[in-house]
Amino acid sequence: MSVTELAPADVWRDKIYSGGWKTGGAGTMPVTEKATGAELGSIGCASAADVSAAAAIAKEAQAAWAEKTGPQRGDILREVVRLLQVHRDEIALQIVRETGSIRQKGQMEVQMAIREILEAAALGSQPSGMITASDVKGRHSVARRIPLGVVGVITPWNSPFILAARAIAPALATGNAVLLKPDPQSSVSGGVLYARLFEAAGLPEGLMHVLPGGAETGDALVRDPFVNMISFTGSTRVGQAIGAVAGGLLKRANLELGGKNPYIVLDDADVEAAASAGAWGSYLHQGQVCMAVGRHLVHERIAEAYVESLVRKTEALSVGDPFKGNFHLGPIVNERQAANVDRIVEDSVSKGAKILAGGSRDGLFFKPTVMVDVAPGMPVFEEEIFGPVAAVTVFRNDDEAVTLANQTRYGLVAAVVSADLRRAQRIADRLHAGIVHINDQTIMHEVFGPMGGLGLSGNGQNYSTLTNADQFTEWQWVTSRESLPAYPF
Structure with missing residues (x-):
C-alpha cells in the first residue's frame, strides 16, 4: 500500500486521472519501492486515445478557467499549498519509497514545491500587459499576455514532485490547462499526488489530467493538436526527439536535459x-x-x-x-x-x-x-x-x-x-x-533564478519567477480606435 493518506492506493489503483479516476486504455504497471522491489500498488496506463480525449476535455475546460481572474486562480494554488503543509511528511515518505531518495531529499522536494506553487500563485496578481506607444493619434495600443491553452508536462523519476510543481503551477496560474505525464517509475509521487491535491483544492474539473505511461503516451502528448506547449525535463536523447517533433509542429517546447x-x-x-x-x-x-x-x-x-x-x-x-x-x-x-x-x-x-x-x-x-x-x-x-x-x-x-x-x-x-x-x-x-x-556546489534549485541549460543541456527556456509569465503565455497585440479611419482605396 502507498504510505499516503492523501492518495491511498484504493483510489488510484489501475486508474488514470482524466475527468475523474478511470481505467486507462493501455493496461496497468506496478508502483514499486526502489530499495526493496516491493509493489506498492499498480497504476493505470494512458493510451494514445486517452491522451486525445484528455486534450479535448482540457481545451474545453481551459476557456472558462482563463476567464477567471488571476487572483481567483491564485487562490486555488494557495489552497494546494495549505494541503501540502498538512500532508508534507507523508508525501516526502512516498518520494523516498518510490524514487529511493534519502528522507532529507524527499523533505526538500516538498519544501521547494511549496515555494514554487506560492510564487506561481502570485503570478495571478501581477500585471498581464502594458500600454504601448503608437505613431497614430487616437489609436489605443495594448500588448497583453494570454494563456497558451493546453500545456503538456513530462517529468522524470529522480525529482518528480518538484519538477512537476515548477511547470504545473505557473501553467495553471496563467490560465492554462495541464496534461501531466509522470515517469512510469514515479507515477504516484510525480502525478497521483498532484491530482489529489488539486482535486481537494477545488480546481475545476477538466483542467488537470494525470496520464501515466511510457514512450507511446509521451509521443501522443507531444503530437496532439490541442496541446500547445510541452514542458519536458529528462534525458538529452529523449529531449532531442521531443524538440524535433515539436519544432516540426511549430509547438513551443521547454527542454531541460542532462548535464556533465x-x-x-x-x-x-x-x-x-x-x-x-x-x-x-x-x-x-x-x-x-x-x-x-x-x-x-x-x-x-x-x-x-x-x-x-x-x-x-x-x-x-x-x-x-x-x-x-x-x-x-x-x-x-x-x-x-x-x-x-x-x-x-x-x-x-x-x-x-x-x-x-x-x-x-x-x-x-x-x-x-x-x-x-x-x-x-x-x-x-x-x-x-x-x-x-x-x-x-x-x-x-x-x-x-x-x-x-x-x-x-x-x-x-x-x-x-x-x-x-x-x-x-x-x-x-x-x-x-x-x-x-x-563558492557553492552545482546542485541548487530555487524558483527565483532562471533554471535552464545550454547545448545538450536544453534550449535555454528557463523556469523562474523572472521567466514563468512569458514561458506559459504568449503576447497578443490589441489596438482600438473610436471609429474606422479612411483609407486611400
Missing part, C-alpha cells in the same frame, strides 16, 4: 569545505540529479589534500534502504542504470583512471566512489553518470581549468570555489553554462 557539470576548485580554496561541498554535489540522491557534480576539476597545488579529504568523507558515508534507516545514500533506481554506472567506471579504469574509494555495488546499492587520474576521452569524464561517482581531474592554471570545464557539449551548471571572489568571477564569466555558482 564541472566543479572547479582553485588553489586558494578551503580544502575541507570544498571537499564536503563536492561530495554532496556528487552523491546526493546517489548522483541521480542532472545538476550533480560530474567532474571535480582541482588545482594541482591542492589536489592531493583535496582527494585525501574527499576519500575520507566518502568512506564515512552509509548506503541502505532510506525508508528503514537514516542512510546517506539509497539505491540506484533500477538495474539498467546501475549496470550503466558499472560500465562507465570499468571502462574508465581500463583507460587509466584509478579507484580510491567505492567502485562496487550490492544489487542497486552502489558504494560512493572516488576516481582519480581522470582525463578527457574517458567515459567518466565525458558521459553523464547518474550514479555516485566523484571523478577528479587535476589542472595547472586558470586557463586550463576553463578549457577542461568547457570541454563538453553539455552546459547546465558550473561552479567555482575560491577565496578570491574576483578571480572566481573572471573564471565564471568564461564558462559555458546556463547556471554558474561561485
